[in-house]
Amino acid sequence: MTTTLRPTGPIQYDADGAASRGYDVCVNGRPVGTVELATDTGGGRPVGSIRSLHIEEADRRRGRGTVAALAAEEVLRGWDCTEVRVAVPADAGPALRLVTALGYTERGRNMIKETSRPLPVLPEGVESHPMDEDEFGRWLSHAVRHFAQDWVSRGVPEDEALARSEAVHARLLPEGRATPGAHVHRLLAEGTAVGHVWVSECEVRPGEDGAYVFDVEVAEAYRGRGHGRSLMLLAERIAGEAGRPLIALHVFEGNRPALALYESLGYRTTHRNFVKRLL
Numbered sequence: 150m151t152t153t154l155r156p157t158g159p160i161q162y163d164a165d166g167a168a169s170r171g172y173d174v175c176v177n178g179r180p181v182g183t184v185e186l187a188t189d190t191g192g193g194r195p196v197g198s199i200r201s202l203h204i205e206e207a208d209r210r211r212g213r214g215t216v217a218a219l220a221a222e223e224v225l226r227g228w229d230c231t232e233v234r235v236a237v238p239a240d241a242g243p244a245l246r247l248v249t250a251l252g253y254t255e256r257g258r259n260m261i262k263e264t265s266r267p268l269p270v271l272p273e274g275v276e277s278h279p280m281d282e283d284e285f286g287r288w289l290s291h292a293v294r295h296f297a298q299d300w301v302s303r304g305v306p307e308d309e310a311l312a313r314s315e316a317v318h319a320r321l322l323p324e325g326r327a328t329p330g331a332h333v334h335r336l337l338a339e340g341t342a343v344g345h346v347w348v349s350e351c352e353v354r355p356g357e358d359g360a361y362v363f364d365v366e367v368a369e370a371y372r373g374r375g376h377g378r379s380l381m382l383l384a385e386r387i388a389g390e391a392g393r394p395l396i397a398l399h400v401f402e403g404n405r406p407a408l409a410l411y412e413s414l415g416y417r418t419t420h421r422n423f424v425k426r427l428l
Contacts, residue, residue: 152176152216154184154224166190168228174204174217181208184221188228190316194309197225197233197427202244214247226427232305233427236420245421253423258408260416261353261397264360268389269382272375277334277383280345285326285333288345292364293318299401304426321349321363332387336380343371346380348387348396354419359395360388377410385414 154172161169167188174182182204188195199221204213225233235253237244271277280288293314300310322328330350335342344367353359362384367376388396398416400407 152181152213152220154217154220155180157183167195169200170224172221172224174202174213176208176213181205181213182217184217186221186224188225188230195228195230196313197222197228197230199233199235209243214243215251218247218251222425222427231427232424234422234424236422238420239418248423251425253425255402256422256424257399257401258418258422259397259399259420260411260418261359261395262414262416264385264389264394264396266389268386271379271382271386275336275338275376275379277336280326280333280335282326284335288333289318289322289325292347295366296364330391332391334383334387336376336383338371338374338376338379341371343368343374343376344380346384346387348384350388350391350393353395353397357395358393359397360384360391360393362396362398365398377407378414381410381414 153175155175157171157173159170163169167190169185169187171183171185173180174184182202184202185200187198187200189198190196199218202214202217202221204217222233234256235248236259237248239258293311296317297307297310297314300313301307305313322331326333328349331347332349333347334345336344336346345364346362346366347364348360348362351359351361353361362381365377365380365384367380385396397419398411399422400411
């Protein structure tokens with residue numbers, strides 16, 4: 150039997166040139182599932198994503214999903230993508246086994262929690278303030294380089310990684326420090342700046358408003374003193390004061406200290422994110 154993808158409509162393009170298209174997964178012309186593909190230009194060559202892949206119950210465990218995923222990769226290659234991403238629900242065992250078998254590498258995970266009442270209190274001697282314009286400028290330059298380095302460490306060429314990072318920050322902070330709903334704060338311990346956190350108000354799940362922790366970092370000289378926990382308590386305070394009932398974040402695979410911190414604070418994993426280079 151032959152498994153193929155059949156488009157359900159034309160390719161759709163957004164204002165930035167990113168593409169998306171839905172397909173039926175067919176066996177000898179008979180629909181047995183669906184798949185949705187998309188790209189993100191991100192300032193460099195397009196990056197592909199498999200947004201969803203569904204096989205009807207009666208046709209599962211016959212290799213349909215595997216063939217459909219491989220066919221999806223071929224479509225994305227044709228769209229000039231050098232990489233494909235997929236987010237798998239944390240409790241989707243068969244899907245997790247599938248992406249692992251197809252050579253995808255786990256890049257990180259999405260986590261979420263409900264903001265608590267009363268709002269958390271920072272430890273004695275610890276306070277925060279929103280960054281001023283000069284602080285924000287220095288932070289943004291550092292943040293762009295730091296985020297790009299995460300991509301470089303995962304095999305993305307340096308120029309492409311920097312372009313992606315610049316595009317992401319421009320999209321999320323279009324008005325810089327004055328971007329509505331964006332909160333970039335310094336954390337101070339006994340008057341000394343020891344770290345920073347960037348929280349933005351946004352939709353964190355379909356139809357659900359919340360806050361997202363886009364960047365959190367303790368200065369290297371002050372690590373191991375509990376300031377990471379203080380920064381996360383600050384993030385939760387920011388979300389709560391903005392009336393956001395949920396707070397979410399992403400943690401890179403391999404950052405075990407951060408993962409342990411988030412789990413200890415009550416965050417739970419919703420999706421695990423995988424990536425594969427398309428050769």
